[in-house]
Amino acid sequence: MSSPGAEGFVRGIGHPVFEPVQGLLAAMCGLLLGRGERRATGFAWKVLLGCLLVGIIAFLFVFKGHTVPPVAMLVVGALVAVAVAAWNQPPAWLITALAALSGLLLGTNAVSTGAEGQIATSSGALLGAVMGIVYLAGAALWLKDREAKLPWLAYVPRVIAAWGVAISVMLVAFELRPVLAG
Amino acid sequence: MPEIKPLTLARGAGLLALCLVCLALPAAAHTDAEGFQGGFVSGFTHPLFGWDHVAAMVAVGIWGAFLGRPAIWILPIVFPMVMAVGGAMGVLGVPLPFIEPGIAASSIVIGLAILAAWRAPLWLAAVIVGVFAIFHGHAHGTELPEAANPIAFAIGFVLATGMLHLIGIAFGLLVDRPNGKIALRAAGAVIAVMGTGFLFGIV
Structure with missing residues (x-):
């Protein structure tokens, strides 16, 4: 016997995996938060969670299920990855600013299912993104x-982040190609 | 600058074996794979089917190991980031002159740097590697197959490049072995000769 909304919740948890653009941003954000000075990143974690909630509320009640364009997530993902690759220990202000941006974008990119079960699915997506981070x-x-x-x-996270930058930049080009080609 | 700690031969061999396993080609029975798997295989094999790319990627790893820490890891960080910019230029159709000579020159210059045991300053080594990365990335971006899944292609393409760097680093760790420097400088000579062959269309 399944509970109403459970299926959507589980689908939401897997959303970052099946939506590689979101998964990439979540992964790079996780590396960023893991690289910072511990006391400074405590605040960044709170900002991230707050922005995730703001983003998902905006997604549900303001954007009415319309997600942000993937290119926005890719650009922020590339910036986050550059911060990890460039600094051995990124500055606290940068970590906080990028965590806020990532949280807002990940929140507003929760999976859209239409009206039915939307809150359960979005909650699952939120949990999936946090688990990844x-x-x-x-x-x-x-x-x-x-x-x-x-x-x-x-250097291991920095090399992985450099690969993240490369993948993000390539994907931005793939996203822009049809637009520029008209 | 602190010297890099020598890895044991067993660890170096393990790293090399891991890289070679990752470079294994897919079973022939599944070559018609499409979608994510097809895109990944297409992207992963793309840098491996051009000897000019393979030689340069391995050379970057060897030179990094030769220069010691932090260059051993900084060069493989710089290369994919700048290469992706070149790749994006190729995908978007931004023209770039002298692509093939630039790719050949990368093998010649980095091969000669290894042969001469040139300990370039870190910033200069990063600039040299970064400039050549633009040419390699542009060539990959221009030759991108239309049908490939873009995300899978990009992931496979970047991972294959990283694996080639790791192979170069694994070879480069010979630098701490007796006669290892001689072997690496000989490898640099081979890469430079190959680069000359690419430049004149002999190889």
Whole structure:
């Protein structure tokens, strides 16, 4: 026996995986939060969660289920990835600003199912995005804890982020190609 | 600048084996795959089917290892980021002159840098690698198959490039072994000769 809305909730959790543009932004955001100085990122986490909630409320009640264009998520994803790749420990203000932008975009890009079960599906999407961010942030922290013994581990998230930048930039070009071609 | 800690031979061999496993081609029975899988395979194999690209990617990894930390990781960070800009230019049809000579020159210049054991300053090494990355990216972007799934293609393409860098780094770790420097400088000579062959259309 299934509860009403459960199917949409589960579908929402998997949304970042089946929507690679969202998954990419969530993954890069996780790496960013995992790379920052711990006390400073505590505030950024709160900002991220607040912006996710604001974004999803806007998605449900202002945009009425219309998602933001993928190119916006890709551009912010590229900026987040550049911040991870360029700095060994990105500055706190930058982490907070990018976490806010990421939260708003991830919130407003929750999966659209029409009126039926929309809140359950959107809640699932919110949880899926947070799970993705927490998982990557945890991985980055795990590496950071071991940097004292193995200093080269500091470069692992930065190399992954460089790949994230490359993928995002290529995808922006793919998105813009038909627009520019008319 | 602190010297990079030498990895054991077993770890280096393990890294190399991991890279080679990742470069394995798909089973022939599934070559008609489309969608995400087809796009990924297409993107992943794209940098591997041009020896001019392979030689330059491996050379970047070897040169980075030769320069030591932090260049060993900074160069593979710089390359994909700048390469993607070139790739985007190619996808969007932005013209760029001297693409093929630029690609050939990358093997020649970086190969000669390894041969000469040139310890370039980090910023200069990053600029050299970045300039050449534009040419490689543009060529990939221009040759993109129309049917490929863009997201899967981009992921496969970037991962393959990263794997080639890792192969170069794995070879480059020989620098701490007895006679390792000689072997690497010989590899640099081979890459430079290959680059000359690409330039004149011999290879």
